[in-house]
Amino acid sequence: MSDRNPGMKLDLEWISKVRVNTQAVLKRAQHIQGQKIPKKQWQAAWLLKAVTCIDLTTLAGDDTPSNVHRLCLKAIQPVRYDLLKKMDMHNKGVTTAAVCVYPSRVADAFNSLKAANSSLPVASAGQTPLETRLQEVRMAVAGGAAEIDVVINRTLALTGQWEAMYDEIRQFRETCGDAHMKTILAIGELGTFTNVYKASLLAMMAGSDFIKTSTGKETVNATYPVAIVMVRAIRDYYLFTGHKVGFKPAGGIRTAQEALVWLTLIKEELGNDWLCPVLFRLGASSLLADIERQIYHHVTSQYPAYHELPMA
Numbered sequence: 387m388s389d390r391n392p393g394m395k396l397d398l399e400w401i402s403k404v405r406v407n408t409q410a411v412l413k414r415a416q417h418i419q420g421q422k423i424p425k426k427q428w429q430a431a432w433l434l435k436a437v438t439c440i441d442l443t444t445l446a447g448d449d450t451p452s453n454v455h456r457l458c459l460k461a462i463q464p465v466r467y468d469l470l471k472k473m474d475m476h477n478k479g480v481t482t483a484a485v486c487v488y489p490s491r492v493a494d495a496f497n498s499l500k501a502a503n504s505s506l507p508v509a510s511a512g513q514t515p516l517e518t519r520l521q522e523v524r525m526a527v528a529g530g531a532a533e534i535d536v537v538i539n540r541t542l543a544l545t546g547q548w549e550a551m552y553d554e555i556r557q558f559r560e561t562c563g564d565a566h567m568k569t570i571l572a573i574g575e576l577g578t579f580t581n582v583y584k585a586s587l588l589a590m591m592a593g594s595d596f597i598k599t600s601t602g603k604e605t606v607n608a609t610y611p612v613a614i615v616m617v618r619a620i621r622d623y624y625l626f627t628g629h630k631v632g633f634k635p636a637g638g639i640r641t642a643q644e645a646l647v648w649l650t651l652i653k654e655e656l657g658n659d660w661l662c663p664v665l666f667r668l669g670a671s672s673l674l675a676d677i678e679r680q681i682y683h684h685v686t687s688q689y690p691a692y693h694e695l696p697m698a
């Protein structure tokens with residue numbers, strides 16, 4: 387990962403001045419969605435890039451050590467070996483960026499990866515009251531998580547209690563220690579674009595390494611207009627502080643086509659520096675299946691039967 391964002395003193399004046407032009411954001415998002423996406427081998431290359439940016443996720447109440455183990459194996463070998471070989475990519479170390487599980491499953495994931503001699507990071511995401519969340523973070527760090535996804539208290543953002551929100555995120559950052567922190571804004575519950583921008587800015591001021599759209603459990607998750615607002619905040623924060631903060635859209639991202647639009651959006655809005663797992667992740671539980679399917683089609687000119695691409 388890159389140098390960490392140390393954060394900065396809470397700048398309430400900056401936050402209070404924020405105004406987002408909704409129409410301009412919607413227009414920009416529409417423009418990006420209308421962009422031509424790469425075809426043929428360029429598309430395959432972009433899809434492999436997307437694979438390397440995936441936080442392969444399972445956040446289900448009934449997760450078990452064995453489905454987490456399968457998820458880890460899939461993260462280590464996300465695309466079938468023969469398909470990679472046909473593209474001459476079999477020895478390039480193509481893996482997903484991380485696996486992402488609930489805190490209670492971190493140790494399982496960590497042990498599975500260790501047993502497979504993999505140094506892939508385990509990310510952990512929780513969604514409970516502050517004290518429990520802090521406890522979950524401690525547990526996840528102790529279990530070997532290198533990355534922690536924490537969710538903000540939406541009420542604080544909705545009611546403009548920015549100082550309290552800043553203090554809360556700082557506490558998370560301290561509790562994360564060396565583990566990198568991705569702060570989830572749960573944008574589907576923040577109301578306006580202006581609030582999304584403010585919450586993004588504040589999360590970065592409080593020292594987040596990444597800002598992330600959603601837990602994947604809200605009704606509205608990763609959308610392109612909201613992403614525009616968040617990445618503009620990332621850009622402004624970078625221009626002001628010199629620190630690059632990562633971006634992670636998550637929730638409801640299912641198709642290779644969507645992955646290509648996400649890559650386009652990042653390239654256009656933040657530039658190539660952000661097009662790598664250090665600064666960009668796709669949080670997704672089922673996206674990889676469609677990407678592997680499209681890669682299969684690229685290599686063989688046919689679509690696979692379900693059993694030909696076993697998914698974790």
Ligand SMILES: O=C[C@H](O)COP(=O)(O)O
Nearest residue numbers: 602636637638669670671
């Ligand atoms: O952080 C990742 C999300 O929980 C994944 O959401 P998804 O299951 O809709 O892909």
